Amino acid sequence: MMPALDKTKIKYILYDLDGTLTDSARGIVNSFKYCLNELGITGWDDEALLKFVGPPLRESFGVYLGMDENGVDNAIKIYRTYYADKGIFENSIYDGIPEALERLREAGYIQAVATSKPEVYAKKILEKFGLAGYFEDICGIPLGDESMTKAQVIAQSMERIGVTDKSAVVMVGDRDYDIKGAHLNGIPCIGVTYGYGSREELESAGADEIVAEPGDIMGNL
DSSP: OOOOTTTTTOOOEESSBBBTEEHHHHHHHHHHHHHHHHOOOOOOOOHHGGGGSSSSSHIIIIIIIOOHHHHHHHHHHHHHHTTTTGGSSSSSEEHHHHHHHHHHTTTOOOEEEEEEEHHHHHHHHHHHHHHHHOSSEEEOOOOTTTTTTTTHHHHHHHHHTTTTOGGGGGEEEHHHHHHHHHHHHTEEEETTTSSSHHHHHHHHTTEEEESSGGGTOOOOO
């Protein structure tokens, strides 16, 4: 049974990256536009492509575009030719994130990142924006292996930072994938509405708490 969210017990905070720490929509949307143009796929404007921000790439191409396994593999390669060169830094930090991370670090929390983005990219982004130093660990998927689920990334992140008591850890994310992945690992999840998921999506997925601002992630310390 999953422990309830008891903030008095929390020691570890895991964060999603896209839509939680950084506003990466422009780079991801531009990478999808490049890929779809190369593949000759039409009918997707910028607003429609926002649904691709957050889910694992394999799921986005497979579910939203109906591609088979070989098609997904090819699409991901094309997507990354743009993303690795340009899209990765078409990105910005959400207002209030550095201050929230600093406050939580000073309060003694151990912070880590658990993202479905390739780990090598996640580290580059966080280093570029001066956030890497706030985290005990930055955990993502191996580059070229899109088979890892968000639940598997979260499990690996907890193992790497030495979590032994699941009641002492909470996940923070903006999409239902974060909440479902956390719950599959038996840990609670705080949903944030300043990212790409709606309050309705977060509530439907069973978020244990929902906040609107980075400074509200762990309440008033």
